Amino acid sequence: xxxxxxxxxxxxxxxxxxxxxxxxxxxxxxxxxxxxxxxxxxxxxxxxxxxxxxxxxxxxxxxxxxxxxxxxxxxxxxxxxxxxxxxxxxxxxxxxxxxxxxxxxxxxxxxxxxxxxxxxxxxxxxxxxxxxxxxxxxxxxxxxxxxxxxxxxxxxxxxxxxxxxxxxxxxxxxxxxxxxxxxxxxxxxxxxxxxxxxxxxxxxxxxxxxxxxxxxxxxxxxxxxxxxxxxxxxxxxxxxxxxxxxxxxxxxxxxxxxxxxxxxxxxxxxxxxxxxxxxxxxxxxxxxxxxxxxxxxxxxxxxxxxxxxxxxxxxxxx
Amino acid sequence: xxxxxxxxxxxxxxxxxxxxxxxxxxxxxxxxxxxxxxxxxxxxxxxxxxxxx
Numbered sequence: 001x002x003x004x005x006x007x008x009x010x011x012x013x014x015x016x017x018x019x020x021x022x023x024x025x026x027x028x029x030x031x032x033x034x035x036x037x038x039x040x041x042x043x044x045x046x047x048x049x050x051x052x053x054x055x056x057x058x059x060x061x062x063x064x065x066x067x068x069x070x071x072x073x074x075x076x077x078x079x080x081x082x083x084x085x086x087x088x089x090x091x092x093x094x095x096x097x098x099x100x101x102x103x104x105x106x107x108x109x110x111x112x113x114x115x116x117x118x119x120x121x122x123x124x125x126x127x128x129x130x131x132x133x134x135x136x137x138x139x140x141x142x143x144x145x146x147x148x149x150x151x152x153x154x155x156x157x158x159x160x161x162x163x164x165x166x167x168x169x170x171x172x173x174x175x176x177x178x179x180x181x182x183x184x185x186x187x188x189x190x191x192x193x194x195x196x197x198x199x200x201x202x203x204x205x206x207x208x209x210x211x212x213x214x215x216x217x218x219x220x221x222x223x224x225x226x227x228x229x230x231x232x233x234x235x236x237x238x239x240x241x242x243x244x245x246x247x248x249x250x251x252x253x254x255x256x257x258x259x260x261x262x263x264x265x266x267x268x269x270x271x272x273x274x275x276x277x278x279x280x281x282x283x284x285x286x287x288x289x290x291x292x293x294x295x296x297x298x299x300x301x302x303x304x305x306x307x308x309x310x311x312x313x314x315x316x317x318x
Numbered sequence: 319x320x321x322x323x324x325x326x327x328x329x330x331x332x333x334x335x336x337x338x339x340x341x342x343x344x345x346x347x348x349x350x351x352x353x354x355x356x357x358x359x360x361x362x363x364x365x366x367x368x369x370x371x
Contacts, residue, residue, distance in 0.1 A: 018328070018332065018335075018336065019332070019335070020335070020339075021335055021338065021339075022338050022339060022342045025339075025342075053360055055356060055357065055360045056357065056360060056361075059353065059357055062353075118353075122353075122354070122357045122361075
């Protein structure tokens with residue numbers, strides 16, 4: 001027994017594990033991403049037709065949040081090698097040595113299984129299945145498969161981040177409706193211009209190049225990325241208006257989104273036109289910042305309409 | 319007990335971290351129990367009172 005102890009004493013702490021603090025484990029959950037997931041899932045719950053007991057809505061949100069955190073932890077487990085090569089991610093708990101990869105894997109798996117089970121047992125099976133699919137999509141399809149393979153990684157992988165409002169919606173209705181698909185499509189189409197604006201920053205681009213992650217600016221160049229940002233933005237604006245056709249929103253959302261869409265296009269146009277120097281960098285940063293606020297406002301408008309009791313349009317579809 | 323502690327490869331800082339993690343784990347388990355209990359009550363709703371005897 002004393003030999004074992006002697007061996008353990010000589011083994012580096014980072015290898016034996018047990019060094020992570022509660023804060024480190026919380027960081028594994030990617031709390032910023034989690035907050036966006038909670039918000040969009042909440043909007044899905046509020047926008048869905050029908051009613052839900054507030055406590056069950058809270059349970060659904062909690063399970064969705066933990067499921068998103070589990071996906072973040074599993075992502076950090078799998079990507080620890082490339083995270084260590086990028087300045088932006090080198091301080092994450094696994095590459096920093098605070099948490100071992102096996103601890104992150106165990107933590108992520110327990111939370112993933114737990115969140116899916118809780119949602120299935122306490123809310124409904126369809127919402128639970130959708131949450132399981134979302135975690136699977138983010139880890140297997142995006143993290144393990146597409147991220148290191150193709151510059152289209154975030155286009156397809158972005159679907160994982162788009163599903164939470166559908167999970168929230170299904171928690172209320174127990175079904176997949178056109179209204180929830182419309183909300184998913186908004187986040188799905190928003191993801192490429194949002195992340196490519198970030199990927200165009202010199203610092204971030206250098207990180208991806210260094211780690212060998214085939215982000216669009218690394219593989220196809222900055223000019224092509226700018227063109228793709230503009231094209232996806234032009235697609236995003238009409239997609240944002242789909243909830244009006246499914247009877248999910250009313251005139252406030254519609255008018256505000258026409259104005260917000262015009263502003264998004266203007267920012268994307270600036271990124272497209274300004275290609276050199278500090279101004280180009282600033283244009284990318286402004287687009288990234290604006291797109292973050294844009295998504296929040298678009299979804300918040302649905303909440304505002306519900307809060308003030310504004311009637312929705314009659315559905316054309318759905 | 320103290321002898322066992324001194325024989326382990328973990329120092330006082332490690333033990334403090336472990337203790338905090340254990341407390342967090344205990345709190346989560348208690349919260350889960352409360353979550354299941356309240357949800358059961360909510361889902362049962364008035365059905366228990368309305369049941370035929």
